[in-house]
Amino acid sequence: MANARALDKRRKSIRNIRKITRTMELIATARYKKAMDRAHAATAYTNQITKIVSRLAAAGLEVQHPLLEKREVTQHARALVLTSNRGLCGGYNGNVLRAAMPLIRELRESIDDVPVDVSGKRGMNGFKFRKIKIADAYLNFEDQPAFAEVEKIAEKYLSMYITGELDRLDVVYTKFISTSRQQATVETLLPLGSLDAEDASSAESGVNAEYEFLPSAESILEEVVPTSFKVRLFKCFLDAAVSEQVARMIAMKGATENAGDMIKQLSMTYNRARQSQITGEIMEIIGGVEALEG
Numbered sequence: 001m002a003n004a005r006a007l008d009k010r011r012k013s014i015r016n017i018r019k020i021t022r023t024m025e026l027i028a029t030a031r032y033k034k035a036m037d038r039a040h041a042a043t044a045y046t047n048q049i050t051k052i053v054s055r056l057a058a059a060g061l062e063v064q065h066p067l068l069e070k071r072e073v074t075q076h077a078r079a080l081v082l083t084s085n086r087g088l089c090g091g092y093n094g095n096v097l098r099a100a101m102p103l104i105r106e107l108r109e110s111i112d113d114v115p116v117d118v119s120g121k122r123g124m125n126g127f128k129f130r131k132i133k134i135a136d137a138y139l140n141f142e143d144q145p146a147f148a149e150v151e152k153i154a155e156k157y158l159s160m161y162i163t164g165e166l167d168r169l170d171v172v173y174t175k176f177i178s179t180s181r182q183q184a185t186v187e188t189l190l191p192l193g194s195l196d197a198e199d200a201s202s203a204e205s206g207v208n209a210e211y212e213f214l215p216s217a218e219s220i221l222e223e224v225v226p227t228s229f230k231v232r233l234f235k236c237f238l239d240a241a242v243s244e245q246v247a248r249m250i251a252m253k254g255a256t257e258n259a260g261d262m263i264k265q266l267s268m269t270y271n272r273a274r275q276s277q278i279t280g281e282i283m284e285i286i287g288g289v290e291a292l293e294g
Contacts, residue, residue, distance in 0.1 A: 004277055007270040011263055017260035024088065025252035031143040032245035038175060046235045053192060053228040064223045067192045071167040077107045078157075078166055079116050081142070081243060082173040082240040083123030085139060090254075092259075093122040093183075093245035097130075099184035100172040104132065107170075117235075137258040143245055145237040152194075154230040161190050173236045174243035182243040189232055192225060254286065 053068070081100045083093045100116075107114045115135035118124050124137055139147060160166035169190035174182050 004270055004273040007266055007273055011266045011270060013263050015268065018263070021252045021255040021259060025249055025256055026285050028249035028252060029246050032242065032249055035238070035245055036176075036241045039235070039242050041146065042231070042235055042238055044109040049224065049228050049231055053139045053225055057242045065221045065231060066162050066227050067190070071190040072168045074111065076160075076164075076166050077114050077168040077170070078160075079104060079107070079109050079114060080153075080169065080171045081118050081123050082141075082171065082236060083118065083120035083126070084244045085121045085142065087122060087250060089244055089248035090251035091245055093120070093126060096172055096174055097123065097126045099186055101130070102286050103170055103172060103186050120238075133183055141237060141241070143241050144243055145234070147234050150234045150237050151230055152173075152228075157190060158226055158229060158231075166190065171236050173240040174247075176242040176246070179246060182246060187236065189236075191230060192229055201278065225285050 058225055062155070080101065081096060083096050087093070103115060104116060116127065116132060117135050117136040119128060119138040119141055121139060124134060124139075127134055138153065157166060157169055161169070167190075168188065171187050173185060173187070176187040197287055
């Protein structure tokens with residue numbers, strides 16, 4: 001039978017851990033709600049501006065924009081992987097890295113050099129462990145990514161695409177679907193002409209529409225098309241932030257419940273050990289009394 005004092009000490013230690021995990025669960029819940037509100041607020045705007053660009057791309061206009069033109073040959077590809085700066089969020093980072101590795105291998109089969117950009121310390125550590133060189137790292141994004149910071153990254157990619165230094169950009173992140181479902185996703189953001197099926201179907205209704213541009217088509221496309229890319233990239237960061245907090249909230253809730261189960265088990269073991277100890281002490285007293293009477 002284990003020592004009662006050692007069991008009590010271990011039980012107190014687990015109680016302290018349970019307090020920490022419970023606090024982290026509450027913090028993650030509060031951050032999740034704030035992050036989800038920001039993501040919901042950006043979703044409608046992102047969907048609408050994406051539909052506009054989709055319809056313009058499908059309308060057969062004479063005016064074109066370089067961001068909408070698909071490159072016949074992809075010579076320069078790049079991947080951006082969104083992970084977290086902190087751990088204790090279950091399999092969140094592992095799922096993103098597992099989704100990124102097949103993409104990187106596939107691209108490098110046909111392209112000699114595929115730079116990998118990473119957001120988050122956990123992603124940096126994961127790629128270093130897998131011996132994959134990181135081109136650029138971004139460590140300033142937490143649960144509330146700022147559009148101004150994402151815009152700087154977006155402008156860099158836009159400039160590279162327009163000058164021919166980049167033909168394709170894939171973003172690997174965790175897409176927030178619901179509180180109970182988040183999915184590691186690979187999304188091609190450049191060229192913008194590579195629209196998903198949902199965007200393409202939503203654009204079909206506008207294929208035969210006639211557009212009148214004021215003051216000019218060039219000036220409007222020059223503003224709308226880059227903005228579409230920026231908000232889509234920003235939406236990826238928002239989804240990643242929400243998914244991270246959900247994963248941390250669930251992980252900490254599970255840890256808290258497991259700690260509670262361990263405390264119950266230790267309490268039962270402690271009670272048995274304490275009873276055994278008391279019984280032994282009583283037997284020693286009885287034996288001493290009998291020895292004195294004898």
